[in-house]
Amino acid sequence: MDNPFQKPHVLMLRYGLLSILAFIVVFPLVWLALASVRPQNEIFQPVSDFGWNTFIPSRFTLDNYRTLLNGDFPLAVKNSTFVALTTVLFGVVVNALAGFAFAVFDFRGKNLLFLLVIVSFMMPFEAIVLPLYVMIRAFGWANSYQALIVPEIANGMVIFLFRQFFASIPRDFYEAARVDGASWFYIFARIAMPLSWPTIATSGLMLFLAQWDSFFWPVVAASDSAYAVVQVAIARNINFEQNDWGGLFASTNLAILLGTIPFLLIQRFYVRTLISGGIK
Amino acid sequence: MISSRWTPFLFLAPALAGLLIFRLTPILVAVGGSLSGVSLMGELRYVGLENFEYLADDPEFWESLRTTLYFNLLINPIQLAVAFALALLVFRPLPGVWFYRTLLVLPMAVSTGISAVLFGLFLDGNLGPMNGFLEWIGIGAQPFHRSHDQALYTLIGIATWKGAGYWMLFLLAGLYSIPSTVYEAATIDGANGWQRFRYVTLPLMRKPMAFVLVADTAINFLFFAPVYILTSGGPSGSTSVLMFQAYRAAFTFSDIGRSLAISTVLLGIIAIIVVLEFRFMRSPEEAK
Numbered sequence: 001m002d003n004p005f006q007k008p009h010v011l012m013l014r015y016g017l018l019s020i021l022a023f024i025v026v027f028p029l030v031w032l033a034l035a036s037v038r039p040q041n042e043i044f045q046p047v048s049d050f051g052w053n054t055f056i057p058s059r060f061t062l063d064n065y066r067t068l069l070n071g072d073f074p075l076a077v078k079n080s081t082f083v084a085l086t087t088v089l090f091g092v093v094v095n096a097l098a099g100f101a102f103a104v105f106d107f108r109g110k111n112l113l114f115l116l117v118i119v120s121f122m123m124p125f126e127a128i129v130l131p132l133y134v135m136i137r138a139f140g141w142a143n144s145y146q147a148l149i150v151p152e153i154a155n156g157m158v159i160f161l162f163r164q165f166f167a168s169i170p171r172d173f174y175e176a177a178r179v180d181g182a183s184w185f186y187i188f189a190r191i192a193m194p195l196s197w198p199t200i201a202t203s204g205l206m207l208f209l210a211q212w213d214s215f216f217w218p219v220v221a222a223s224d225s226a227y228a229v230v231q232v233a234i235a236r237n238i239n240f241e242q243n244d245w246g247g248l249f250a251s252t253n254l255a256i257l258l259g260t261i262p263f264l265l266i267q268r269f270y271v272r273t274l275i276s277g278g279i280k
Numbered sequence: 281m282i283s284s285r286w287t288p289f290l291f292l293a294p295a296l297a298g299l300l301i302f303r304l305t306p307i308l309v310a311v312g313g314s315l316s317g318v319s320l321m322g323e324l325r326y327v328g329l330e331n332f333e334y335l336a337d338d339p340e341f342w343e344s345l346r347t348t349l350y351f352n353l354l355i356n357p358i359q360l361a362v363a364f365a366l367a368l369l370v371f372r373p374l375p376g377v378w379f380y381r382t383l384l385v386l387p388m389a390v391s392t393g394i395s396a397v398l399f400g401l402f403l404d405g406n407l408g409p410m411n412g413f414l415e416w417i418g419i420g421a422q423p424f425h426r427s428h429d430q431a432l433y434t435l436i437g438i439a440t441w442k443g444a445g446y447w448m449l450f451l452l453a454g455l456y457s458i459p460s461t462v463y464e465a466a467t468i469d470g471a472n473g474w475q476r477f478r479y480v481t482l483p484l485m486r487k488p489m490a491f492v493l494v495a496d497t498a499i500n501f502l503f504f505a506p507v508y509i510l511t512s513g514g515p516s517g518s519t520s521v522l523m524f525q526a527y528r529a530a531f532t533f534s535d536i537g538r539s540l541a542i543s544t545v546l547l548g549i550i551a552i553i554v555v556l557e558f559r560f561m562r563s564p565e566e567a568k
Binding site for chain 1: 287288289291292294295296297298299300302303304305306307309310313366369370374377380381382383384385386387388389390391392393394396397398399400401402406407408409412413415416441445449450452453456495498499502504505508509523526527530531536539540543546547550553554557558
């Protein structure tokens with residue numbers, strides 16, 4: 001059959017282009033990983049010295065990581081982990097409940113409320129960071145874990161994903177359980193949620209990435225170093241002239257691994273949910 | 281249809297409370313706050329459109345608006361084009377294509393702030409390999425985000441590195457939703473590869489492409505982290521986008537009224553974008 005995508009030169013071209021693009025994406029990450037395990041005195045790279053030595057450390061060392069243990073970085077990792085996990089935990093439950101209601105029940109004002117959900121995810125969070133900061137300060141929440149977590153729990157996109165999933169389960173299924181005398185909450189917790197684990201995985205990752213990616217909000221709402229999350233702690237270090245460049249390399253590399261490893265584990269579900277028409 | 285009077289609202293309450301308090305109320309606070317100012321005595325008072333009048337008379341605001349518009353005029357078409365090219369490259373079956381697809385979406389998981397730091401190091405003349413490479417191939421070292429002429433383009437490059445894979449996923453979803461029978465029909469009618477792309481793929485991809493363009497624009501009008509981390513709006517104002525101006529008004533000059541006035545201008549722009557988005561998006565009822 002005349003399929004232009006199977007011709008050998010087209011195949012070669014596709015592999016070639018894909019390899020170049022993948023190289024552009026991955027190369028800075030690999031460079032950083034290698035730079036983070038080289039001795040401090042090798043970190044400065046005179047421009048004129050370009051060659052293998054620019055990339056390959058003369059000797060492998062974890063010194064840069066060891067010095068991190070004594071600084072602010074472990075606290076930032078702890079803050080980030082706590083904030084992200086709490087958001088994921090509450091976010092999945094709260095948004096799944098709402099998605100379930102939109103999928104299963106009929107009630108007054110349903111369309112209007114669903115419109116609120118849609119609009120809330122089309123308006124990027126950054127748009128309201130400054131007025132939200134004014135509110136949080138009035139609540140007395142500035143520099144606290146609440147400030148970082150609570151505003152990020154309700155998420156229109158996640159409500160939408162759960163609604164799509166719960167609406168795809170035949171309604172007879174819920175009704176049969178109802179006839180057997182099950183409460184709505186039982187149906188939600190014991191029947192609907194266990195069926196929806198791919199959506200739970202996707203939403204969990206989405207909430208995690210939202211926290212992980214947010215920068216403007218934590219800089220504004222929790223700038224105190226006691227509550228600094230990883231991306232804020234690291235960004236602060238590049239702004240100052242400093243002598244521990246090795247530490248900055250190591251902490252940045254760790255921050256990248258902390259995001260990409262969970263992502264690689266779950267991306268299969270995530271990509272599938274996005275592609276299968278969850279969101280278009 | 282199943283109905284019970286109060287149950288639905290019990291299920292909805294926590295999420296809706298969150299959306300009302302933390303998404304909707306701030307919009308009202310922005311508009312309300314932009315109409316007020318703090319007097320010398322520290323009291324909040326209504327000042328009408330004063331904050332906006334100041335903005336209108338302030339050349340720095342107009343310069344920043346121009347920078348923001350120019351930035352968006354460049355970055356959004358570039359990201360759409362790159363994302364579409366990536367989607368086309370990974371769409372058709374190919375041994376190992378999943379591996380490439382995974383690598384291409386990987387920057388999604390690198391936080392925006394962290395990717396700014398990564399490139400701050402990578403492009404640095406002493407710490408990173410980029411300038412050494414450019415010298416080696418004879419182009420010569422470049423100042424990148426440290427120069428007035430290159431800063432904005434460097435930020436566009438970093439944001440595209442970070443964002444293209446994410447937008448690719450939406451376009452990939454669009455490509456998968458084109459029925460293969462349409463291509464078969466076109467092949468039977470004698471269309472070659474280019475004609476199938478031009479007369480089948482492109483017209484059927486108009487909607488997902490419009491969606492990506494509009495959604496990406498909403499995000500890029502609020503571009504902040506790389507500016508804050510790498511350039512602080514400089515050199516000499518060349519990257520001082522509106523969101524950074526709003527931040528500086530609040531935190532450097534303690535002028536909340538001005539900050540919220542700029543936020544309100546941005547919310548107005550976002551509102552226009554959301555309306556456009558509604559026109560391009562299928563209604564939620566059709567989506568499944």
